[in-house]
Amino acid sequence: MYDYHDPVLLQPSVEALVTDPSGTYLDLTFGGGGHSQAILNKLSAKGLLIAFDQDEDTLSRIPDDARFTLVNHNFQFTKQYLQYLNIPAVDGILADLGISSHQIDVKERGFAHRLNGPLDMRMSSSNPTSAADILQQSSVQDLTSIFKNYGEISNAKQLAEIVVQHRNQKNFGNIPEFKLAIATCIPGKTPAKYLSQVFQALRIAVNKEMVVLETLLKDAEEIIKPGGKLVVISYHSLEDRMVKHLFQTGNLEGTKHTDLYGRIEKPFDATPNSAIIPQAEEIERNKRARSAKMRIGHRNTWKRTHF
Numbered sequence: 001m002y003d004y005h006d007p008v009l010l011q012p013s014v015e016a017l018v019t020d021p022s023g024t025y026l027d028l029t030f031g032g033g034g035h036s037q038a039i040l041n042k043l044s045a046k047g048l049l050i051a052f053d054q055d056e057d058t059l060s061r062i063p064d065d066a067r068f069t070l071v072n073h074n075f076q077f078t079k080q081y082l083q084y085l086n087i088p089a090v091d092g093i094l095a096d097l098g099i100s101s102h103q104i105d106v107k108e109r110g111f112a113h114r115l116n117g118p119l120d121m122r123m124s125s126s127n128p129t130s131a132a133d134i135l136q137q138s139s140v141q142d143l144t145s146i147f148k149n150y151g152e153i154s155n156a157k158q159l160a161e162i163v164v165q166h167r168n169q170k171n172f173g174n175i176p177e178f179k180l181a182i183a184t185c186i187p188g189k190t191p192a193k194y195l196s197q198v199f200q201a202l203r204i205a206v207n208k209e210m211v212v213l214e215t216l217l218k219d220a221e222e223i224i225k226p227g228g229k230l231v232v233i234s235y236h237s238l239e240d241r242m243v244k245h246l247f248q249t250g251n252l253e254g255t256k257h258t259d260l261y262g263r264i265e266k267p268f269d270a271t272p273n274s275a276i277i278p279q280a281e282e283i284e285r286n287k288r289a290r291s292a293k294m295r296i297g298h299r300n301t302w303k304r305t306h307f
């Protein structure tokens with residue numbers, strides 16, 4: 001039914017997001033537009049939806065709907081963009097993080113280790129740094145921390161050293177050459193899992209995904225009106241931890257600060273308290289949903305007076 005990307009947790013995410021059908025909403029990760037269309041279906045004629053996607057391929061998916069605008073940019077600049085549009089705050093934000101099935105399935109994009117593509121992994125063509133550049137230019141220390149922190153790879157240092165040894169002899173060409181170069185690090189029993197972790201780590205580094213998410217989460221309390229929702233669907237533990245911390249403690253580190261009455265100073269309340277995961281039926285239909293975790297934050301009336 002969905003040829004570009006099968007939207008994950010579609011019904012519960014949109015249900016939680018739209019509290020006022022005449023409100024203004026942001027879908028920060030438009031992709032194939034599955035979530036956007038479902039949001040539009042819930043809005044009245046007065047409602048507005050502004051979507052972001054940094055990938056030019058999504059431009060072919062714009063729905064013909066006067067209530068909809070697509071911004072072909074990184075959502076890191078959401079706050080600035082809203083200021084430019086003179087929109088002080090919105091009723092809700094949806095962020096369905098990561099990459100789309102379309103991006104994974106197009107060989108030339110270089111996101112899939114099973115395809116013979118280039119070592120690219122850029123979501124936007126305006127990004128000057130590809131995965132090959134990172135492999136070619138980063139120090140052993142930086143590569144180790146990319147593999148360890150973004151891919152949770154147990155032999156991260158060994159892998160980083162192999163990369164540097166290889167590149168001293170020749171450039172990294174395409175994905176098959178890269179896999180051959182690191183073959184001694186890949187465990188025989190679970191090669192696909194290992195390669196997925198390596199590719200995830202490189203993709204996060206190429207697209208600076210953690211820095212971007214951090215900016216969004218810090219800006220969200222200003223961008224969302226009291227009573228509005230922040231709905232985040234994430235696909236790995238680092239992303240999910242940041243969102244969980246924001247909703248539990250009001251900061252991304254997870255440190256609790258309380259006021260004179262012992263209440264935690266935080267701009268969002270988690271509703272529900274824990275993450276929502278797809279049902280078995282959805283995972284059966286769509287394997288890419290299996291690692292998804294959704295958290296819903298309800299913007300309360302607390303205002304930050306200090307940092």
Ligand SMILES: C[S@@+](CC[C@H](N)C(=O)[O-])C[C@H]1O[C@@H](n2cnc3c(N)ncnc32)[C@H](O)[C@@H]1O
Pocket residue numbers: 005006007008028029030031032033034035036052053054055058073074075076096097098099100101123212
């Ligand atoms: C998981 S897909 C979203 C799928 C979408 N919810 C749907 O229903 O089709 C993630 C999309 O977000 C985009 N994206 C990821 N990070 C982004 C960022 N920082 N700025 C703008 N777009 C981003 C990707 O290009 C990709 O198209």
